[in-house]
Amino acid sequence: MTARPLPISAPAEELQRIVDIALDEDLRFGPDVTTLTTVPAEAHGTAEVVSRDVGVISGIDAALASLRSLASRLGTTATAEVVAPDGSHVRPGDVVLRIEGPVQTLLTAERTLLNFLGQLSGVATATSKWVEAVAGTAARIRDTRKTVPGLRTLQKAAVVHGGGVNHRMALGDAALIKDNHVAAAGSVEAAFRAVKRAAPHIPVEVECDTLDQVREAVSVGAELVLLDNMTPDTMREAVALCRPAGAQTEASGGLTLGSAKAVAATGVDFISIGALTHSSHVLDLGLDLRTTR
Numbered sequence: 001m002t003a004r005p006l007p008i009s010a011p012a013e014e015l016q017r018i019v020d021i022a023l024d025e026d027l028r029f030g031p032d033v034t035t036l037t038t039v040p041a042e043a044h045g046t047a048e049v050v051s052r053d054v055g056v057i058s059g060i061d062a063a064l065a066s067l068r069s070l071a072s073r074l075g076t077t078a079t080a081e082v083v084a085p086d087g088s089h090v091r092p093g094d095v096v097l098r099i100e101g102p103v104q105t106l107l108t109a110e111r112t113l114l115n116f117l118g119q120l121s122g123v124a125t126a127t128s129k130w131v132e133a134v135a136g137t138a139a140r141i142r143d144t145r146k147t148v149p150g151l152r153t154l155q156k157a158a159v160v161h162g163g164g165v166n167h168r169m170a171l172g173d174a175a176l177i178k179d180n181h182v183a184a185a186g187s188v189e190a191a192f193r194a195v196k197r198a199a200p201h202i203p204v205e206v207e208c209d210t211l212d213q214v215r216e217a218v219s220v221g222a223e224l225v226l227l228d229n230m231t232p233d234t235m236r237e238a239v240a241l242c243r244p245a246g247a248q249t250e251a252s253g254g255l256t257l258g259s260a261k262a263v264a265a266t267g268v269d270f271i272s273i274g275a276l277t278h279s280s281h282v283l284d285l286g287l288d289l290r291t292t293r
Contacts, residue, residue, distance in 0.1 A: 010061075010153040018150060019065045022112045023073070032108040039103045045292035047106045048083075049097040049117065051090040052284035056128045058158035059120030060086050060097070063113045067099060070109040076102045078109075087124070087161040096285065103292055110287045119151070120158040121283035126276050127162025133257050139264035139271050140165050144252075146274035155277045167272060175204045176226070188216040196221075205250070214238045218245045227268065229253035235266040243267075 010018065026032075049063070064080055071078045078101025084090050096117070099106055130141040141164040147155045156166050168174035175195045177188070185191035188206055195204050205224040206217035211234065217225050218241055225242050227235050227249055235251055242249050250270040251263050263271055 010157070014153060015061060015065055016069070018154065019062060019069050019112075019116075021150070022115065023066065023070055026108075026112055027073075032104070035104050035107045039107060041102070041104060043103040043292050044101065045103040045106060045289055046098065046100045047110075047287050047289045048095045049099070049114070050286055050288055051084075051094045051096055052092055052286055054091050055089075055121055055125035055283040056162050057084050057088045057090055057096055057117070057121050057283075058086050058124035058161040059117045059154065062116035062120065062154060063097060066113045066116060067101075067105075067109045070112070071101060071105050074102075074105055074108070076105045078102070078105050086157075089128075103289070106287075106289070114285055114287060116154070118282035118285050119148075119280075120154055120161075121285065122280040123155050123158035123277055124162035125283050126280040127159045127164040129257060130260060130271070130273060130276070131163035133260035134264040134271065137261070137264035139251075139268055141276075142167050142250075142270050142272050143276050144272050144274040145170075146278040148277065152277075159276055162276075164276070165270075167270075172202075174202055175199065176207065177204065178207045179209070188213060189220045192217070192220045192222060208238070211237055211241065214241050218242055218247050222247055224248045224250060224269075226250045226252055226272075232259075232262050232266050235263065235268060239267040 060082055067078050067080060078099055081098040083098055084094060084096040090096060127141060134141065143156055143159045143164060144167055159166060177191045181191045182188050185194055192204060192206060203223050205226055206222040207226040207228050208214045208217055209228050214225055225247050227238050239249050248269040250272055251268045252272045255263060255271060255273060260271065
């Protein structure tokens with residue numbers, strides 16, 4: 001099973017839908033009362049999104065769409081200069097984005113804009129740490145479907161911006177036979193053949209907990225074998241079983257940054273990390289108002 005094509009961003013319609021939901025959350029009880037009462041309507045200014053930490057940027061498209069959509073709702077216009085594009089490595093004090101327009105618009109858009117950038121840059125940053133941990137090996141870091149509901153496409157793009165690759169995007173673009181599927185079908189072979197009969201053109205991955213299951217998965221023609229919660233020594237044996245058959249291997253379960261190098265050294269093709277998308281810390285970014293007139 002080869003890596004999915006890289007999603008650089010969500011399709012325009014999907015991105016707009018996500019941004020609209022986020023803006024609706026902030027404006028559901030009315031306009032930004034704080035900004036409207038403290039900032040003169042005629043005030044025009046420039047603000048910068050600045051990094052407060054070391055990290056990798058992702059979410060620029062969502063940030064720009066937030067600013068553009070909010071300005072449209074308010075009947076104003078705002079412009080943006082991208083200083084640090086997606087995939088950029090930043091340090092404290094680095095400017096990521098420079099925006100200009102009515103100050104009321106800039107400050108009303110602030111939190112939605114930063115929520116997208118911080119969350120997605122956190123995913124990219126976490127991914128880059130795992131990529132760095134396995135540097136010098138052939139293993140590639142990739143994500144799972146353990147994503148924040150509604151943000152999957154954006155989070156998977158963030159994984160790519162951090163140097164990782166993507167697993168399946170949804171339930172229909174690839175099959176993953178897990179223990180419950182095996183239990184329902186009766187065996188690894190029965191589950192595999194059932195999927196192939198129904199969807200012969202999609203790649204099929206089989207989750208294995210033991211070397212016996214690996215042997216069965218390889219014997220039926222699995223393109224990718226998921227090595228679940230195995231020790232490095234057992235993974236190495238599993239890789240040796242899979243390689244002659246042309247099956248790729250993916251390590252998953254109980255993995256840490258500290259063990260990443262040892263796992264990669266077993267020869268696995270992929271290391272999948274659910275925490276990239278379900279537990280990454282947001283990157284600390286702030287919006288600083290620079291000039292007003």
